[in-house]
Amino acid sequence: MKDNRYVIIMAGGIGSRFWPLSRKEKPKQFLDILGTGETLLQQTYRRFRKACPEENIYVVTNAEHKELTITQLGISPNRVLAEPQRRNTAPCIAYGVFRIMKENPQAVIAVTPADHLITKEDEFCNVVNDAFRFSSENKVLLTLGITPGRPETGYGYIQANMKKPVEGYNNLFKVKTFTEKPDLDLARVFLESGDFYWNSGIFFWRADAIVEAFSKHLPDLYTAFEEGKGYLGTEEEETFISRTYISCKNISIDYGVMEKADNVYVIFTDIGWSDLGTWSSLYENSRTNDSGNVVVGGEVFTYGCEGNIISVDNERITVLQGLNDYVIVDSDGVLLIVKKEEEQNIKYYLEDVKKKTGEKYL
Secondary structure: OOOOEEEEEEEOOOOHHHOOOOEOOEOHHHOOOOOOOOOHHHHHHHHHHOOOOHHHEEEEEEHHHHHHHHHHHOOOHHHEEEEOOOOOHHHHHHHHHHHHHHHOOOOEEEEEEOOOEEOOHHHHHHHHHHHHHHHHHOOOEEEEEEOOOOOOOOOOEEEEEEEEEOOOOOOEEEEEEEEOOOOHHHHHHHHHHOOEEEEEEEEEEEHHHHHHHHHHHOHHHHHHHHHHHHHOOOOOHHHHHHHHHHHOOOOOHHHHHHOOOOOEEEEEEOOOEEOOOOHHHHHHOOOOOOOOOEEEOOEEEEEOOEOOEEEEOOOOEEEEEOOEOEEEEEEOOEEEEEEHHHHHHHHHHHHHHHHHHOOOOO
16 A cells, blocks of 8 residues: 655755855755764655655755755655756745655645754654644645744744644644744744744645645646646656746745645644754754853864854864854855854855855855
């Protein structure tokens, strides 16, 4: 009997907030950014192998990273879907869903980013199994919500209808609202209310449920893939996708579908989750040494330094004195030293570097 559980891993991001470690040729999902011996993509793939047949896991990535994906995962090239351009998550998911439907119209699909941290993997497997079961039995769009531990302004939030739990499941509710990243005061209100959860960007749905949602809420995207679905899985797929992506709107699945649909549910949990979106989040999710610093790679000597995240090339000796709460990164010809509280400005610094030096250090 064929297993209907499938996974789409979205691995097309560029990870610019982790520059200069993350570069165009090897973004953060392809890096062992935590120093664990596995890249973030490899961790994600391994986690889902516990809940889904390996041959049912697909990866959508940028065309220039297809070979890197195949090398890191040892995956069949047929299961690595190459995007010719970056068009945000809705086209990425549509590509994966229509490709899987060509193989199995009864598919129940999990969609996940490639670059998130999950430390409580046993609990993660439990909630994934519940999510697959609920999604297979109902025509719903299910998202994984994270129990918030602080008034975080860097994440989107999901409000659950706590008065109507779904019978037979733990912590599963219909969604009332989605909210974009709030300011600190509103984030505090969300935390105190008890019915708001962080939006993890991990989804579960039957193929027919999400295709129907595309048809209703993103009809142009639906039409493009529906008309060309016969090309998927054939020698004509690459040509079809290249042509289709030129006209695809750059739009997220949250904005394009999830915030508009009326059959959205959330299952919330504590799985030790972080989207690892910033150097500070990497610091918070890594073990500090005796000096209170996080060191990734290299031989580092610190004196009177605390609260820093330090990532340096392995062959380099680094000596630091008197720095507190900094991001210090030395990678492939670029040295970055920025206060952690100012790291949101890295994207502007990157633009200045690009203007001065072109593409060389991107």
